[in-house]
Amino acid sequence: MHELTQPLLRVQNLHCAYGARAVVRDISLDLWPGEVLAIVGESGSGKTTLLNALAARHAPTSGTVAFAMRGSGLQDIYALSEAQARLLARTDWGFVHQHAADGLRMNVSAGANVAERLMALGQRHYGNLRAQAGDWLARVEIDPSRIDDRPDTFSGGMRQRLQIARNLITQPRLVFMDEPTSGLDVSVQARLLDMLRMLTRQMNLAAVIVTHDLAVARLLAQRMLVMQGGVAVETGLTDQVLDDPQHPYTQLLVSSVLPP
Amino acid sequence: MYVAVKGGESAILNSYDLLAQQRRGDAAVAELSVAQIQQQLRLAVDRVMTEGSVYDPQLAALAIKQSAGDLVEAIFLLRAYRATLPRLGYSQAIDTGKMQIARRISAAFKDLPGGQVLGPTYDYTQRLLDFSLLATGQSLPVPKTFAPSNEPSPRVVDLLNHENLLETQPVPEGDPDPFDLTRAPLRFPADRSARLQNLARADEGFLLGMAYSTQRGYSETHPFVGEIRFGTVELCLVPEELGFEISIGDLPVTECQMINQFQGSLTQPPQFTRGYGLAFGHSERKAMAMALVDRALRADELGEAVTAPAQMQEFVLSHSDSLESSGFVQHLKLPHYVDFQSELELVRKMRHSFATPGDAHGPA
Amino acid sequence: MDQPEASSAAPVRDPHINFAYLDERTKRMIRRAILKAVAIPGYQVPFGSREMPLPYGWGTGGIQVTASIIGPDDVLKVIDQGSDDTVNAVNIRRFFQRTTGVEVTTDTTAASIIQTRHRIPETPLQAGQILVYQVPVPEPMQHLEPREVETRKLHALQEYGLMHVNLFEDLAHYGHIATTYDYPVLVNGRYIMSPSPIPKFDNPKMHQNPALQLFGAGREKRIYAVPPFTDVESLGFEDHPFEVQHWDHPCEICGARDSFLDEVLTDDQGSRMFVCSDSDYCAKQQALHTPPNTLPPETV
Secondary structure (H helix, E strand, C coil), X not given: CHHHHCCCEEEEEEEEEECCEEEEEEEEEEECCCCEEEEECCCCCCHHHHHHHHCCCCCCCXXXXXXXXXXXXXXEXXXXXXXXXXXXXXXXXXXXXXXXXXXXXXXXXXXXXXXXXXXXXXXXXHHHHHHHHHHHHHHCCCCXXXXXXXXXXXXXXXXXXXXXXXXXXXXXXXXEEECCCCXXXXXXXXXXXHHHHHHHHHHCCEEEEEECCHHHHHHHCCEXXXXXXCEEEEEEEHHHHHHCCCCHHHHHHHHHCCCC | CCCCCCCHHHHHHHHHHHHHHHHHCCCCCCCCCHXXXXXXXXXXXXXXXXXXXXXXHHHHHHHHHHCCCCHHHHHHHHHHHHCCCCCCCCECCCCHXXXXXXXXXXXCCCCCCCCCECCCCCCCCCCCCXXXXXXXXXXXXXXXXXXXXXXXXXXXXXXXXXXXXXCCCXXXXXXXXXXXXXCCCCCCCCCHHHHHHHHHCCCHHHHHHHHHHXXXXXXXXXXXXXXXXXXXXXXXXXXXXXXXXXXXXXXXXXXXXXXXXXXXXXXXXXXXXXXXXXXXXXXXXXXXXXXXXXXXXXXXXXXXXXXXXXXXXXXXXXXXXXXXXXXXXXXXXXXXXXXXXXXXXXXXXXXXXXXXXXXXXXXX | CCCCCCCCCCCCCCCCCCCCCCCHHHHHHHHHHHXXXXXXXXXXXXXXXXXXXXXXXXXXXXXXXXXXXXXXXXXXXXXXXXXXXXXXXXXXXXXXXXXXCCEECCCHHHCCEEEEECCCCCCCCCCCCEEEEECCCCCCCCCCCCCHHHHHHHHHCCCCHHHHHHHHHHHHHHCCCCCCECCCEXXXXXXXXXXXXXXXXXXXXXXXXXXXXXXXXXXXXEEEEECCCCCEEECCECCECCCCCCCCCCCXXXXXXXXXXXXXXXXXXXXXXXXXXCHHHHHHHHHXXXXXXXXXXXXX
16 A cells, blocks of 8 residues: 555755754654654754644755645645645644644634634534534543633643644644643643543554653654754654663653653 | 604705804804914924825815814815825935924934034923913014024934944835835735835824834834934926926925834844834924834834734734724714614524523524 | 705716716726626725725725716616615715716616615616625624735635634524624635625625626725626525524515514604615505505605
8 A cells, every 4th residue: 555655754854944053953754654753852952943844834944844645645845835735734734732822712612613624624514513523522531511611711731632622623644742731730741641642543643742751752652753952863662762762862861850 | 653764965964054153163253264274283284284195285274274173184185185186296205314404303412413403392392371372463582593504414324324333225126116005005014115105194193102102112112313303305306208307396394213223143233223204394293103113013024023013014004094094983973773783683582582491593 | 175055956067076086097997906806706806095085984985986987877876774865875976966967866776876885775686787885894804813914815725714613603602693794705606705784684685686796995995896697605504504684574664574674763662663774665665555554654
């Protein structure tokens, strides 16, 4: 099958600079369908810039990012027309922001937030839209009776789950997440991570998750990329990298995590 | 018994008569002449010309008389008149460097070539009502005159430019014609020439509020008055038939150059940035407000974060024209009873389903 | 410019003003915008709106459109809220009488150009007639997204999800779609358009209308159009389709059951009666039917 022979996302020699300052240097990677990759590093490592470059939100200075479009194979995402890029962002991709308010319409109901992508794709049956939204609220463990409530009445953890539902309702193949659990209570984080792990497995979702928290990487990602100063200093299977780090920086990161 | 309402036309005609009476006031009091307004309400005339976009003091004075002193109404009259005038051509850009100066000050420098010329200004008066003006016919004091100085008054911006301290804008390639806001609609994002035209015609009150906001933390541009100059400039035209420049007269203008927050970095030598304001006649408040808002609207261009309303093009430029704002605000007086009827019907219907629960349309 | 005239005199054509007020070049510019609008149904064409002797917000867009298309042989009808006699309609009609001298009428069937504020006439229009709407806010998404740069993009990419989110939200919150006038429509299956603040009752009249429908927004500087026999569909959901208003009673003057009715309060106890909004239609119905009330209507 064609899908098995090409990656979902192919990044080659990606380089991002602000003026003379290089923030992401020469990153290459392949992401396969259903694979979750964690990009780990401290703040200032360039990981968020890398995520934005992969998600077509920040054009790189050089290098390419190619996505396997349905029916047409790997295409340079920066060569797409604006219409194609926006359609992609609404259907086959998801983007979960660190602060849920950035990824939600705070002044419309939870139901409208979740159903919006379906309406944008042309669904016009209110009852069905509402039912699908209700299903998804349940799947992300939000009480469906809150479907008419606005997100500004939700807790941080609930808003984050709402954001996830809003993104996943169109069954995207690739989701980008920027520190999805930071700022949440530890117990809330744990529940959210469990839910994400279940959903990614159920939906065979590929994901790129930026995090400074190694526990998030351990729980969700099969593969891991460690960044320092814009450079990928180590990559590999998550368990291997965490159990047997090779690069001194990775060793430092791993050793500084308090044991549970 | 109810009758279908008729008589809108006769009501309008009668209202014209009432309006004329209101405008005239007590017939026993001498009628105001257009010449009196032109001479003695000069600053009102200047404002009406500036926002009306027509330099003609007599017409502006007439508009003020007709509108009984409502300047926004007078501006409307002048603009509507302007719309009927054919466009004969475009003048050359005026050269304020060659202005016959009546007043010229700089807050940025204590003294400068050409000197600080106070001229006629309310700035240093005490705002005490002068009851002697209740009477007419007093003799006026004669101000001292000085022999006109031969010392030139170069613009402060030119002086700063010698040292490269002030940003300069290179002439765009091909020296294109400026956008003409009176002929084409404003689209966003608007370039600077379109923005400046919009600001020149903008309602002074709105612009003043926006400018003030930039001084109170809604964006900060650290402004200094580089120079304000008021005086007459020559207006020149190159008629097609002649092919050379002729002077068609003088007109008084007020120009304000603001010097603002410098920009630069370790790799780029810093320079001050600028804001510009221009108005007909003696209109300092307007020219200053315009210069502050001009600078705020350059945020995008200068790489500054847009955080405050005065920096948002669409917010400022869409709401600055008094004809548009006054027209739309006041249009609410027009009948809207058909639309209101539709709303009434819905609200009644919704209230009805409240009172009778189990309605299929209620929320799940 | 405005001289009070004798109460009953119709305004005379003022020879000092160009025909229909605008200069010929301006008319040409506006006609070009109109042609472009007709070629792209529902698309808002920017134009260099001029200052008119009536304020922005009071119909200058409609006036500029009418002024650009009107000729000496046209017959003009002007209505506001459905009536020929409201002060705004009178003012605009007098403006055209003064600047063109054309024949004016209150009879919908006799007019070649009808300029209207907030209603479509009840009497069906015919091929060859032109309906000119006065539009305050041409952008249907403006209350959801005030930035023009963004709404232009949404129209260009046919991204109208925001409009449907708004309707969804109404249903979730009120159980009804809360828009009762200026109800957005999809034109020719492509652009979403504001029909101007006509009551939604009038929306179906826009669909496949034999007349040319032109829309002028002077303050916002946009012109748009619905050519004759074009599909105009009001937005809705399959299970909550677009619905028009209904009244339980007929017009108390002419007995019509199919027209938009204005509510008139008749005393301070809350008594009310309902009469046709369209004054010409009501008068015609009266002439056709025996009115329910035996007293003839008084006229001023």
